[in-house]
Amino acid sequence: SQQGEEDPQALSIQEGENATMNCSYKTSINNLQWYRQNSGRGLVHLILIRSNEREKHSGRLRVTLDTSKKSSSLLITASRAADTASYFCATGPFYNQGGKLIFGQGTELSVKP
């Protein structure tokens, strides 16, 4: 079963605009991670945020985590056509349960030039 739900399921924006994707999850977590997937191929790790962190930045990416609301958001600033991909949040690993990741269903982002 899926742990999280992403919102929106699909997002279409113009190049240069910001893109915000949201993820909600059900159970307590140690970490939450965001991945990108191009054209149904492999997943690329973007950023990991730990449960005791509230915000993290990496280049044009900004991730926030609100454990009280069991939600996270990914912001991509100044988007580019190359950012077109599916984005997934994943909870885990759960240190007492091995390295399993539980993924949401993803947000499909389309950036138009």
Next chain:
Amino acid sequence: DAGVTQSPTHLIKTRGQQVTLRCSPKSGHDTVSWYQQALGQGPQFIFQYYEEEERQRGNFPDRFSGHQFPNYSSELNVNALLLGDSALYLCASSPSPKVARWEAFFGQGTRLTVV
């Protein structure tokens, strides 16, 4: 430094057949996990291998089995294929669960089509 490599990239099988998918983890990683991703869905955890043993398993039937070799590479076997097994199969490698820093690197996947 090669990343995670999976083979084959594409595969077409007939219902009832058996299939073996292969994965070589990233250098320095000794833990391999397998995921199934149906079209339009997020990846679902199948199982994880560490020290040549299955350490954790997701909600998949016994038709799905695996193996890890001494060089840390891994195989995923699926018996008695069903149409519903058609999916992208992803392999992820990570450091030992014993290390503090943890990150998973994914291969490009094997696209399995069952006809």
